[in-house]
Amino acid sequence: MRKDVIKSLIAIKQSEIPFDVIERDIKLPIERKKIITVPGVRRCGKSTLMEIAINMLVESGVSRENILWLGFDDERLRSMTSEDLDEVIVAYMEMFPNIPIKDVYMFFDEIQLIKNWEYFVLRVYKTYCKNMYVCGSNATMLSTELSSALRGYPLEYETYPLSFNEYCRFTGINTNSYLEQDRVRLRIAFEEYNRESAFPEIVLTPSKSEQLKLLHGYFDTMLLKDLAEHYKISNIGVVRYFVKRIMANLTKPTSINGIYKDIKSQGLKVGKDDLYLWANYICDIFMFVRISKYDRSLVKEQKSLDKYYCIDNGMRSAVLMPQSNDNGKNLENTVFMQLNRIKLPSDKISYYQGDTECDFVIQRGDSVVQLIQVTWDMSNEDTREREISGIREASVATGCDNLLIVTKDEEAVITYEDKQINIVPAWKWLLQNV
Template identity: 25%
Template sequence: MHFRSIYTALEAHLSKRQVTVITGMRRVGKSTAVKHLLSLVPHTNKLYLDLEKANNRFILNQSSYTDIEINLQVEGINFNEPAVIALDEIQLVPNSTSVIKYLYDTYPVKFIVTGSSSFYLRNHFTESLAGRKTIFEMAPLSFAEYLIFNEVEPTRLQPFALQAYQPAFYDRYQAHYERYLQFGGFPEVVLSETDKDKEQYLDDIINAHIELDIRLLSDFSVSDDLYKLMRLLANRTGSKVDYSKIGALLGISRHKVKDYLSLLNYTYFVKIVEAFTANADRAIAYQSKFYLSDSGLLNRLAQVSSGAVFETAIANQLANLGTVQYYQNRSGAEIDFILNGKKAFEVKETPTEQDAAVLKHRVKSTAITEYALIGRHRPSSDFRQFIWGGAIY
């Protein structure tokens, strides 16, 4: 088994009564995480149901709770003793939350569930399982996890996390990081051997996202418009959201664009980055930015500049560490990212002393005192006052 950083929190929650909810984009490793947790359960009164299989959906779609109980008993669950039931992709069974609530309140059952939509899980679980669940969001691999999947000992990595550029660390892992930027962090993609296989997996992820998650969770008749929007967003990753302009380019209404973009955000295909400001009213006035959730997906959907790929990867790497925003001052000058409201980052492929001076000047208009450049390539001079992108984890 390959270690994922989220496993520490998931393992700690396994012994708690609350429902363990794992959400995230399709193919990020949710099913593997569930099976890992089940392997840690010390007894045999446990069950895994993949709800993508019709016979498993049938179990939860019975007309009465009694019939559901009987079907689960047939599968080996003893409700007179503590049990663990894992339900994979629960958004495929609309009444699953009511079933979970009934069994949770009636029997000593621990549930572990997964789903591919934050909208579905947060809204349905908030309504029916208030106080009975904890939600864990799972993302594609961080770069540290990527290295571990490539059999790098994790203890080697921690001393360099978020530290200033170190030539020796850069030299050892730079080739890995370039592959990470090219193909992203989906586990199947990382573990596949050839570039052709990696590209095929990425295409499968895109198609599955449209055909399974979007069709299931939306009221839209999914058409070429959505795929065109995904391609357009890829070509504009890191840009501010202008619904009217995007709608005009695609020939659809700005309201449809807004609905589509919200859906892509809820299903983790894009990340929305809001403006950073101490004034909530001013924050509303600023347009949001968006980034694709994985640089591999970006490269399959569009041919963008290497700088756009790098900035997209950094947006996702920082998102693994907390809340990511961007800053814009009154004159329009920007800082690429603000992490957790405390530290400012400017992304440059080849950072320079001049870039550092510009960032220092822009930070003065904020209350932020910590800031750093993030760079991709080895500088041509002796300048080292930046964080290499491969150290963002």
């Protein structure tokens, strides 16, 4: 009987409180009387954020019996429909008949697996309970559709794999020490972070071979379940090749039409429109984040080629196998992911391309507030000239004089012609921008 399964799952989760978890930089609010949504890529720690919130509630005096947690990825609940979701409330009320439902804190994990779940959440929120937390791995279900269905009720806390600050916390690296030996450990930790995976489970797995197996498993699950199954794509071989091509072109403007021509030249059948849809889908499932070219003309901006950044350097390396020139690509990806973590709702990240290039243009509202160039090493004079020229040209074009170059370990303030440019080591920049 499904109701008994629901009761069992609720009781098991209650018995685990308080949860043994490592703190994250982000914390979900408690007592906000809002629907709190936690979208993000698979295995990035969304459930952990909800467990941290539960620990905070219990520390504030809330009884564990007032916690209703249900994970809809349990295979025994897969047959549920939105009409069946009322069984969850009924099951809880039968377990705890003396607890008013308005005093319950509801945590629904991977609820997007139930079709039309958002209408159930909205009805419960408006009628019974104001303390609701939902998380899932599909951006469309937890952003666009949710916003329209819930009409402004949710607060969204998008979640990512570990930041460098969190990575240091997970691996026991001291980020506040001024001792030289600790600073050396910090620099070594940064190079590992930049090269390897930041998924929490991977970071806590000591075996490199086991890490590789897990990363391939993550990739296959995203590809087969989140992408192919959810969006009903049957051409698995082509979609796998398409995703790998996007991965291989990391940090560069990517022509979907160019990939289409390449696929057709191999005698494979796929529609060009399908590829453009797939490009949207891989961002919807959080495997990639894309940015457009900066242009004052919205029409020209929309016609430009997008850049795609991968959610995790380690997963990309596991799928493609490491390349000798990946340090710089990884660093640009690392910097972008941190920018994406810390950006404000009004912020927009794009790239500049004119006679030269600048990696990131940060807009806040209508103003460009910062330009960022990323390079692994500027010791080569040609590289140094290219990076500095790129950020200076972008400064002239955008009118922004807040100029930053992020490198592996160089630190300086330089003046180039009429522009002052700050150069900062990546590990220091990452820790300052949490």
